Amino acid sequence: EAGVTQFPSHSVIEKGQTVTLRCDPISGHDNLYWYRRVMGKEIKFLLHFVKESKQDESGMPNNRFLAERTGGTYSTLKVQPAELEDSGVYFCASSQLAGGRNRYEQYFGPGTRLTVT
Amino acid sequence: DQQVKQNSPSLSVQEGRISILNCDYTNSMFDYFLWYKKYPAEGPTFLISISSIKDKNEDGRFTVFLNKSAKHLSLHIVPSQPGDSAVYFCAAYAGGTSYGKLTFGQGTILTVHP
Numbered sequence: 001e002a003g004v005t006q007f008p009s010h011s012v013i014e015k016g017q018t019v020t021l022r023c024d025p026i027s028g029h030d031n032l033y034w035y036r037r038v039m040g041k042e043i044k045f046l047l048h049f050v051k052e053s054k055q056d057e058s059g060m061p062n063n064r065f066l067a068e069r070t071g072g073t074y075s076t077l078k079v080q081p082a083e084l085e086d087s088g089v090y091f092c093a094s095s096q097l098a099g100g101r102n103r104y105e106q107y108f109g110p111g112t113r114l115t116v117t
Numbered sequence: 118d119q120q121v122k123q124n125s126p127s128l129s130v131q132e133g134r135i136s137i138l139n140c141d142y143t144n145s146m147f148d149y150f151l152w153y154k155k156y157p158a159e160g161p162t163f164l165i166s167i168s169s170i171k172d173k174n175e176d177g178r179f180t181v182f183l184n185k186s187a188k189h190l191s192l193h194i195v196p197s198q199p200g201d202s203a204v205y206f207c208a209a210y211a212g213g214t215s216y217g218k219l220t221f222g223q224g225t226i227l228t229v230h231p
Contacts, residue, residue: 108160
């Protein structure tokens, strides 16, 4: 079974530019989450999709961030325009709605390291 | 306001000895706790978890202890192995759901020396 994949693995952009991150969850996982880790600090929640619907977007920093999950499969996170403080590692995670070895477990992708200069 | 805190940024242990990683929380609504392990350039991977109705859960070399009154949990690894060297994150769920957001601590870097 393929794990959560994220693209790109690393992105370097200038302040004011736009970047789009992509996440492909594990097949069959209805829950999809975005998290961010900045400068070795805690991993912070951004938002949660259930299928194509936003269940919780309380962690989104501001309206420069836009997340979509068309068709309930892969998701994109767009940052426009990017600011210096947006630099960090963006993780995507997915989980099943019920069942599984551990129904509380979220499976994480390798992350996208975003550097805004 | 950080609701999950791992106050030790790093821990160094000799191979074969016990590693104890600590985590404190402030939110009384947290009712399920997980430990994740993270290697460089990889995403966090699930290690072990515990429900708030229990005070201990064991899985092989890994044991998690929960003290609800103190709002404290710990992860014990015994015996420690060099391959255990990684960043360990404590995380928590709130509100009785099984698929909501996780709240993480800052992580503790564990180094196990041969």
